[in-house]
Amino acid sequence: MPVAKPLIITMGDPTGVGPEIIVKALLAGSFDGLSHPPVVAGDPRVLQQAAAIFNRQAQIRAASGLADQEICIGERTLAVKTLSHFDPLPVPGRAPEASHGRAMAEYIEWACARCRDGSAVGMVTAPISKAAIRAAGYDFPGHTELLAKRCGVERVVMMLAGARLRVALVTTHLPLRSVPQALSQQEIFSTLRITDSDLTRYFGLKAPRLAVTALNPHAGEGCLFGDEEQRLIEPAIREAQAAGIDARGPFSADTLFHFAVQGRYDAVVCMYHDQALIPLKLLHFDDGVNVTLGLPIVRTSVDHGTAHDIAGTGTASADSLVAAVQMAARMADEGS
Numbered sequence: 401m402p403v404a405k406p407l408i409i410t411m412g413d414p415t416g417v418g419p420e421i422i423v424k425a426l427l428a429g430s431f432d433g434l435s436h437p438p439v440v441a442g443d444p445r446v447l448q449q450a451a452a453i454f455n456r457q458a459q460i461r462a463a464s465g466l467a468d469q470e471i472c473i474g475e476r477t478l479a480v481k482t483l484s485h486f487d488p489l490p491v492p493g494r495a496p497e498a499s500h501g502r503a504m505a506e507y508i509e510w511a512c513a514r515c516r517d518g519s520a521v522g523m524v525t526a527p528i529s530k531a532a533i534r535a536a537g538y539d540f541p542g543h544t545e546l547l548a549k550r551c552g553v554e555r556v557v558m559m560l561a562g563a564r565l566r567v568a569l570v571t572t573h574l575p576l577r578s579v580p581q582a583l584s585q586q587e588i589f590s591t592l593r594i595t596d597s598d599l600t601r602y603f604g605l606k607a608p609r610l611a612v613t614a615l616n617p618h619a620g621e622g623c624l625f626g627d628e629e630q631r632l633i634e635p636a637i638r639e640a641q642a643a644g645i646d647a648r649g650p651f652s653a654d655t656l657f658h659f660a661v662q663g664r665y666d667a668v669v670c671m672y673h674d675q676a677l678i679p680l681k682l683l684h685f686d687d688g689v690n691v692t693l694g695l696p697i698v699r700t701s702v703d704h705g706t707a708h709d710i711a712g713t714g715t716a717s718a719d720s721l722v723a724a725v726q727m728a729a730r731m732a733d734e735g736s
């Protein structure tokens with residue numbers, strides 16, 4: 401039997417909860433029996449330190465293959481590619497420094513390159529500090545934009561998914577006041593096209609049912625509260641329908657999610673970050689997954705941040721990480 405190609409987990413911010421949720425998931429046996437074994441892109445000593453949070457001794461030993469080290473904790477082993485050697489070790493919960501930001505970016509760069517050259521089937525990202533990445537000189541608001549650039553893709557879609565709701569975003573990380581100017585018929589249409597295409601390719605949906613939110617209260621109420629619906633969103637939906645996509649709307653965002661979670665739609669296409677992520681995290685904070693659609697590689701992520709307020713306590717939930725790993729493994733098999 402050929403050995404299955406690995407899935408890479410990037411360790412994320414070494415001062416955040418990333419290292420400890422990776423170790424927590426390992427100790428719970430959540431990586432056992434995966435169709436693609438995980439390799440962590442990170443720092444073995446930081447992971448060893450995370451094991452101590454759970455009162456566990458961890459031994460580091462050399463390995464070969466994509467990983468160069470293994471962390472042994474009890475009967476379980478985690479393969480690691482060493483991409484940083486922090487000394488002194490970062491303190492969980494402390495604000496990350498620029499050197500930590502550089503390491504976070506290097507984990508992502510290495511994982512992306514290994515997915516692109518075919519040595520790994522996909523990547524799962526633990527949370528980064530966007531400010532630390534910026535302090536290290538990386539001019540990207542997040543993984544989504546960095547990966548799009550490295551993969552040479554103009555347009556990707558941030559989708560967050562749970563068992564009851566999926567949301568896909570037309571705009572992502574920008575000030576709320578900039579959202580109306582960032583919206584265009586083309587951006588809305590391309591979000592619909594990519595969401596339709598990748599839900600079909602990776603999620604086994606033959607004709608995904610997409611609902612589209614309005615931007616304004618009461619869907620603009622006949623242009624009384626704004627005209628983006630008539631000017632941009634409706635034409636984009638008509639364009640998508642003409643291209644064979646099952647897109648409907650625009651619907652008032654205040655009621656749409658109520659019907660979406662009853663199973664009427666496979667995904668809700670939203671105009672801006674919090675319009676999408678508030679309902680998603682309300683329902684799925686613990687087990688939601690952030691997935692980048694439109695990339696030539698598989699990339700999923702936890703749906704939460706670095707949680708510095710609880711880092712180092714061992715209390716952070718690893719459920720979103722486990723869901724992200726399972727989804728990436730399924731996508732890798734489904735999309736191949």
Ligand SMILES: NC(=O)c1ccc[n+]([C@@H]2O[C@H](COP(=O)([O-])OP(=O)(O)OC[C@H]3O[C@@H](n4cnc5c(N)ncnc54)[C@H](O)[C@@H]3O)[C@@H](O)[C@H]2O)c1
Nearest residue numbers: 526527528529530531701702704705706707709710716717
């Ligand atoms: N995927 C990513 O890389 C990602 C996603 C979101 C935010 N961030 C970054 O994280 C940093 C902090 O952002 P924030 O404060 O808005 O969001 P956050 O998700 O880090 O924290 C919000 C709240 O949720 C709690 N929380 C987060 N993860 C948890 C978990 N696994 N278990 C239990 N509780 C958890 C935190 O303790 C905090 O109270 C920022 O730098 C932001 O850019 C990164």
Ligand SMILES: N[C@H](C(=O)O)[C@H](O)COP(=O)(O)O
Nearest residue numbers: 542543544545690701703704
């Ligand atoms: N918007 C996401 C969230 O709030 O969970 C997160 O910041 C994603 O960013 P990435 O582009 O780094 O996946």
